Amino acid sequence: MIRLENLTKRYGGFTAVDDVTFEARPGVVTGFLGPNGAGKSTALRMVCGLTPPTSGRVTVLGRAYRDLPTPAAHVGTLLDAAAQHAGRTGREILTLAAIAAGRPRTRVDEMLDLVGLTADESRRRVRHYSLGMRQRLGIAQALLPDPQVLVLDEPANGLDPQGIHWMRTLLAGLAAQGRTVLLSSHLLHEVELVADELVLIGRGRIVAQGTKTALLAGTGSVATTPEPARLAEALTRAGLVVRGVDGDAVSVDADGERVARVALDAALLVTDLRPAQGARLEQLFLELTGSADRSAVAA
Amino acid sequence: MSTATTAGSVTVTPGPAPIPDLAGAPGVPFARLVRLESRKVVDTRSGRWLLVTIAALVAVALGLVLRFGEPGDLTFGMLVAVTSTVLLLLYPVLGILTVTAETSQRTALVTYAVEPRRWRVVAAKVVAASWWAALGLAVAVALGAAAHGIAVLTRDVPADWSPAWASLGGFALSLLLAVLQGIAFGLLLSSPALAVSAYFVLPVGWVFVANLTPGLRRIGPWLDPSSSGEILVRGAMTGTEWAHLATSNALWVALPLAVGLAVLSRREVK
Incomplete structure (x- = not known):
C-alpha cells in the first residue's frame, strides 16, 4: 500500500x-x-x-x-x-x-x-x-x-x-x-x-x-466506410453527433447498433464497426504530451 | 524464498504474500551495512587496483630504502615508518572514493533507499574503510619486517626488531584520521576529482597562506594537522602536541565531516 x-x-x-x-x-x-x-x-x-x-x-x-x-x-x-x-x-x-x-x-x-x-x-x-x-x-x-x-x-x-x-x-x-x-x-x-x-x-x-x-471505455463508435462523407451526413440527419472523419473512418457518439441501423437505412456499406477504444484517454494524453513538450523543464 | 516454485516464467510464492508486521521490528543491522560497504570497496576493478597499487608502492619504497638507505635507516621501526608515508598518502583516496562513487556512479539511489537514515551509511563507510586500512597496515608491517630481514641478511645491518610501539600506534591513529578526512572531503565535495584535488591542494595552500600571515604563523600548529601529525607518526607526542593534534583535526576532519553529514541528510538523492 x-x-x-x-x-x-x-x-x-x-x-x-x-x-x-x-x-x-x-x-x-x-x-x-x-x-x-x-x-x-x-x-x-x-x-x-x-x-x-x-x-x-x-x-x-x-x-x-x-x-x-x-x-x-x-x-x-x-x-x-x-x-x-x-x-x-x-x-x-x-x-x-x-x-x-x-x-x-x-x-x-x-x-x-x-x-x-x-x-x-x-x-x-x-x-x-x-x-x-x-x-x-x-x-x-x-x-x-x-x-x-x-x-x-x-x-x-x-x-x-x-x-x-x-x-x-x-x-x-x-x-x-x-x-x-x-x-x-x-x-x-x-x-x-x-x-x-x-x-x-x-x-x-x-x-x-x-x-x-x-x-x-470508449464513448461511441468508429465506423469504416468507402463513403465517409455520406455516412457522416446520414448520421447527423438521424440526430447523432459526429465527432470527426478521419480518412474512411467516422467517429460518432452512439453505440454500434444505432450506427448500423442508420447505415442500413441509408443503404451505405460499412466495412468495420467497433467501439471507440480509449479515444478519450489517448486524446487527453496527446494534449498533455503536446503542451508539456512546449514547456518542458528537466526535473 | 525457498518455497518459491516456477510457473511459466513467473516465480510464484504459494498463497497470498504475508503482510509484514512492522511494529517494533528492528532496523537494518549495522553489521549488515558494514558488510555491504566493505564489499563495495573491493568489488570493482578500480577499488581493487587502488589497494594493489598501495601494496605495490609500499614494496617499491621499501626496495629503494633497502638499496640506497644508510644502515641506520634499516631498523624494523624505520622501515615501518617508510611504509606509513605511502599508506597515509593513498588511503584517504580510498575514503574519498567510497563516498563519491555513490554520486558519480549514481548508486546513491540504491544505497539510501536501503538505509534512509543516511548517517548510518556514512558510519558504516567509516568502519569499512578503517577495516581495509587496518588490513593495509598489517600488510605494511609484514612487508617492513620482511625488508628488515633482508637488510640483516644482505647488508650486515644488526638485527633490531624493537617494534617502536608509540610510533606504530601513532601510525594507526594517523591512518584513521586520514581515512576520516577523506570521507569528510568526499561528503562535502561529492565529485571524486574535486574531492581528491581539494584533499591534496588545500593543506598545501593553507601552509603557504599561514606562512605569509604573521598572526597565522604563530598559531600554525594549532590549525595545521601536518606538524603534529608528523610527530605522531614518530611516536614523540607531548601534551601540547596532543592539543595541536586535537584542534587541527577538529578543523580539518571533524568540521567537514559534520557539515558533510548535515548536507547529506538534507540533500535530494537523484
Whole structure:
C-alpha cells in the first residue's frame, strides 16, 4: 500500500509535483502515466524518501519510508536502471541486494533466471550491458527481496514487445499475490498493457485517474466506410453527433447498433464497426504530451 | 524464498504474500551495512587496483630504502615508518572514493533507499574503510619486517626488531584520521576529482597562506594537522602536541565531516 497525500515538490519557482493525491493498493498494478518531465520520477523518489517533499506526505505500508525498519526487505525499487556502478558485475549487484535485504544468496540465481540473464552475462560488468539488460537487472534487483511493495520507474523502457509482455505476466502475478505494484511510464500503450489502474499526470498535476476499464471505455463508435462523407451526413440527419472523419473512418457518439441501423437505412456499406477504444484517454494524453513538450523543464 | 516454485516464467510464492508486521521490528543491522560497504570497496576493478597499487608502492619504497638507505635507516621501526608515508598518502583516496562513487556512479539511489537514515551509511563507510586500512597496515608491517630481514641478511645491518610501539600506534591513529578526512572531503565535495584535488591542494595552500600571515604563523600548529601529525607518526607526542593534534583535526576532519553529514541528510538523492 502506497498513499500520496497532497504531495508537492517545488524547485524555486518551478513546481515539479503539484498537490498529487492517490493510492496504490495491494493486489493491483497501478500505472503512473505522463509525458517526460511531468513529475513522475520526482514523485517516485519522494515515495522512497530520496527527495524531500516541499509539502504533503507519502506513506508506504502505513509509514513514512524512512520510518520503515528495514525498507530494503519490504520495498523493491527500480528508480533508474542506468544508476549502477559501471564497474560491478550484474551478479555482484544482486549479491549486494541480497545482503542488504537479508536474503539468502540463492535468490541471486533465482532472480537471474527469472529475468532471463544468463550466468555468462551476469559475470559481465554493467558497463557492457545493453539498456534492455540493465532494465532486466534492475527488475531483478527490485524483486530480489520478495517485497510487499514494488516501485518501478519506467521499468519497460528498453524492453522489446516480448519483454513488455513478459513483464505484464510477471507483475500481474505479483499483484495477484496481494502485493502493491506502482510503476511509471511515458508510453500509453505500454502502461495500458501492464496496469490495472491508471493515474495520469501532466505538468505535476493529476489530470485523470481510475481503473483502466473506466478510463479506456470508449464513448461511441468508429465506423469504416468507402463513403465517409455520406455516412457522416446520414448520421447527423438521424440526430447523432459526429465527432470527426478521419480518412474512411467516422467517429460518432452512439453505440454500434444505432450506427448500423442508420447505415442500413441509408443503404451505405460499412466495412468495420467497433467501439471507440480509449479515444478519450489517448486524446487527453496527446494534449498533455503536446503542451508539456512546449514547456518542458528537466526535473 | 525457498518455497518459491516456477510457473511459466513467473516465480510464484504459494498463497497470498504475508503482510509484514512492522511494529517494533528492528532496523537494518549495522553489521549488515558494514558488510555491504566493505564489499563495495573491493568489488570493482578500480577499488581493487587502488589497494594493489598501495601494496605495490609500499614494496617499491621499501626496495629503494633497502638499496640506497644508510644502515641506520634499516631498523624494523624505520622501515615501518617508510611504509606509513605511502599508506597515509593513498588511503584517504580510498575514503574519498567510497563516498563519491555513490554520486558519480549514481548508486546513491540504491544505497539510501536501503538505509534512509543516511548517517548510518556514512558510519558504516567509516568502519569499512578503517577495516581495509587496518588490513593495509598489517600488510605494511609484514612487508617492513620482511625488508628488515633482508637488510640483516644482505647488508650486515644488526638485527633490531624493537617494534617502536608509540610510533606504530601513532601510525594507526594517523591512518584513521586520514581515512576520516577523506570521507569528510568526499561528503562535502561529492565529485571524486574535486574531492581528491581539494584533499591534496588545500593543506598545501593553507601552509603557504599561514606562512605569509604573521598572526597565522604563530598559531600554525594549532590549525595545521601536518606538524603534529608528523610527530605522531614518530611516536614523540607531548601534551601540547596532543592539543595541536586535537584542534587541527577538529578543523580539518571533524568540521567537514559534520557539515558533510548535515548536507547529506538534507540533500535530494537523484
